[in-house]
Amino acid sequence: MSHIHIVYGTTGGNTDLVTDMVRIVLEENGHTVTREKAEVADLDRLKTNDCLILASPTYGHGQLEDHFIRTFWKEVHKIDLDLTNHKCAVIGLGDPKYDADYNIESAIILQGFMEERGGKMIVGNLAINRSPIPQLETKVRDWAELLGSSLT
Numbered sequence: 001m002s003h004i005h006i007v008y009g010t011t012g013g014n015t016d017l018v019t020d021m022v023r024i025v026l027e028e029n030g031h032t033v034t035r036e037k038a039e040v041a042d043l044d045r046l047k048t049n050d051c052l053i054l055a056s057p058t059y060g061h062g063q064l065e066d067h068f069i070r071t072f073w074k075e076v077h078k079i080d081l082d083l084t085n086h087k088c089a090v091i092g093l094g095d096p097k098y099d100a101d102y103n104i105e106s107a108i109i110l111q112g113f114m115e116e117r118g119g120k121m122i123v124g125n126l127a128i129n130r131s132p133i134p135q136l137e138t139k140v141r142d143w144a145e146l147l148g149s150s151l152t
Contacts, residue, residue: 009068
């Protein structure tokens with residue numbers, strides 16, 4: 001089975017809930033998962049896996065989560081991260097209370113980052129609008145199952 005590395009930003013805890021459900025489902029299916037908050041993520045481990053997942057909520061006018069920007073995002077742009085043909089996936093959360101034009105923009109930003117570095121998106125983005133809690137056992141679980149089956 002595969003080793004999946006999830007790096008996520010969270011302020012209110014919703015992205016934490018989603019990535020934890022993804023971890024649970026993947027582990028139920030025999031995969032190994034490392035899950036790290038962006039502010040403590042080890043950049044040396046970004047390619048020591050079979051699949052890299054980046055996850056962030058969207059704030060304001062299409063901005064990534066604050067911890068994600070201040071730590072991980074700033075540092076990851078300083079290194080030469082080559083993801084050529086590396087399997088990648090993205091989780092983006094949003095809430096229309098911010099700005100409808102930029103709702104779930106984090107998924108677009110993160111996908112662009114991965115693709116610019118040659119990453120191979122193996123499933124469509126998991127885009128969660130509003131509270132993820134009602135979607136954990138449905139949409140999130142289904143996405144994680146699809147991701148897991150794409151890795152075998």
